[in-house]
Amino acid sequence: MTKVFQSFLLLCFTTAALAQNPTSILQKAEAKLSGADLAAEVSIRTVRPRWERTMEAKIWNQGLDKTMILVTGPAREKGTVFLRNGDDVWHFVPGIKKIVALPAAMVQSWMGTDFTNDALINAGSLVEDYNPTLLGIVSVNGTKCFKIALAPKADAAVVWGQVITFISVDQFLQLRTEFYDEDDYLITTLEATEIKSFSGTNLPSKLRITPADDEGNFTEMTYKALNFNPTFAEGFFERSNMKRVE
Numbered sequence: 001m002t003k004v005f006q007s008f009l010l011l012c013f014t015t016a017a018l019a020q021n022p023t024s025i026l027q028k029a030e031a032k033l034s035g036a037d038l039a040a041e042v043s044i045r046t047v048r049p050r051w052e053r054t055m056e057a058k059i060w061n062q063g064l065d066k067t068m069i070l071v072t073g074p075a076r077e078k079g080t081v082f083l084r085n086g087d088d089v090w091h092f093v094p095g096i097k098k099i100v101a102l103p104a105a106m107v108q109s110w111m112g113t114d115f116t117n118d119a120l121i122n123a124g125s126l127v128e129d130y131n132p133t134l135l136g137i138v139s140v141n142g143t144k145c146f147k148i149a150l151a152p153k154a155d156a157a158v159v160w161g162q163v164i165t166f167i168s169v170d171q172f173l174q175l176r177t178e179f180y181d182e183d184d185y186l187i188t189t190l191e192a193t194e195i196k197s198f199s200g201t202n203l204p205s206k207l208r209i210t211p212a213d214d215e216g217n218f219t220e221m222t223y224k225a226l227n228f229n230p231t232f233a234e235g236f237f238e239r240s241n242m243k244r245v246e
Helices: 003-018 022-031 117-121
Strands: 038-048 051-062 066-073 081-085 088-093 098-102 130-140 143-152 162-168 174-180 186-198 201-211 218-227
Touching (some): 022 130, 022 143
Antiparallel strands (some): 066 081, 081 088, 088 098
């Protein structure tokens, strides 16, 4: 194959890819995981320059509105539960056996990790909360990705001034997402790696979030099991179930 023909094929591929609607690209990416009914078992490793720790947890999602997270280890945090049902968010603290209401805007650290409460419990939808602009196609660790800039909609209850996400052209997987404040200053980066098959669907099995200004700090979440066809008993996502879930 001549270099001229190779260049022609690449140009055709790039032109066709760029013709895609950025909203459609986001919808395909979010349909892979966000908003799906699922039950997952995860390991969460938080690394600091002088120490690291690992937590185990179970996560259940029903659509975009309901999330339950149960910390299963280590012993000190075991039994801690977070629940979101619509606009209501609660935290069960096993040490005092009390359920505490959490505010809607939750930008503080989740359990001492680099994930925020908002990111894990109240993730929302990029399609619903942001206006996308397709900037082009770039390479992320050797994979061709759509580069999409996201500006928050006027009525969206979001904490970021801008988000830039990189979605693979071949499988529509979000492989990298950068989060900026209102002054376009990079705050944190989320990278997705180690693609594996879960229930016949290829997805990243590891998510790493890295703060921009804290050298040596990061948190990795590794999916150990992921079920896309869970059966939820009636009342599973109710506050009354937080002390019983296992």
